[in-house]
Amino acid sequence: MVNGNRVVPNQHFHKKWDSASRGPLKIKTHLDQASKKKSRRIARAAKAAACAPAPVGQLRPAVHCPTQRYNAKVRLGRGFTLAEVKAAGITAAYAKTIGICVDGRRSNKSQESLDLNTKRITDYLASIVVFPKRKASADIKAATQFAGKVIQPLAKPATALVMGDVGESNAFISLRKARKETKIDGQRAAVIIRKAKEQ
Numbered sequence: 001m002v003n004g005n006r007v008v009p010n011q012h013f014h015k016k017w018d019s020a021s022r023g024p025l026k027i028k029t030h031l032d033q034a035s036k037k038k039s040r041r042i043a044r045a046a047k048a049a050a051c052a053p054a055p056v057g058q059l060r061p062a063v064h065c066p067t068q069r070y071n072a073k074v075r076l077g078r079g080f081t082l083a084e085v086k087a088a089g090i091t092a093a094y095a096k097t098i099g100i101c102v103d104g105r106r107s108n109k110s111q112e113s114l115d116l117n118t119k120r121i122t123d124y125l126a127s128i129v130v131f132p133k134r135k136a137s138a139d140i141k142a143a144t145q146f147a148g149k150v151i152q153p154l155a156k157p158a159t160a161l162v163m164g165d166v167g168e169s170n171a172f173i174s175l176r177k178a179r180k181e182t183k184i185d186g187q188r189a190a191v192i193i194r195k196a197k198e199q
Contacts, residue, residue: 061080061106063076
């Protein structure tokens with residue numbers, strides 16, 4: 001029972017989401033994620049077999065991550081710039097037909113990135129064979145789909161920090177001595193000047 005100036009109980013316990021017989025479903029449950037994952041994989045494989053011997057996958061550029069915190073990391077970007085595609089000797093429209101991603105919004109901030117991504121395109125062009133589109137020749141029928149990766153994954157440099165012969169030195173003691181030497185450097189200079197004046 002309501003006591004005082006309180007809200008009248010108005011709980012909505014009869015939600016119409018669990019049965020279509022009570023009306024339209026209000027909440028959709030995605031309980032078929034595992035089966036959808038399998039069907040998407042099968043569809044991708046069928047699409048790759050249908051477009052064979054066209055390249056499977058897209059070639060993407062090597063870009064630096066944004067912000068000062070992550071700009072030392074190199075990852076695969078969305079697409080090549082128009083300048084990179086032009087430097088490789090092809091057009092943007094043709095690049096999209098042979099499996100090269102193009103991003104017209106991206107721009108090159110350095111010559112190094114332009115040269116690096118241009119080399120990625122030229123290496124990719126050297127590794128593929130382009131057949132005429134409208135001519136069903138015997139070469140197309142005899143061609144086989146390449147099963148490996150032609151998207152040129154980024155090679156991570158195998159660098160390791162090599163420490164020299166440190167010996168028995170203690171870094172903490174060395175830093176403390178250096179800080180003490182810096183602190184009394186002015187006092188020593190004053191003593192040298194005073195002794196020079198006394199002589």
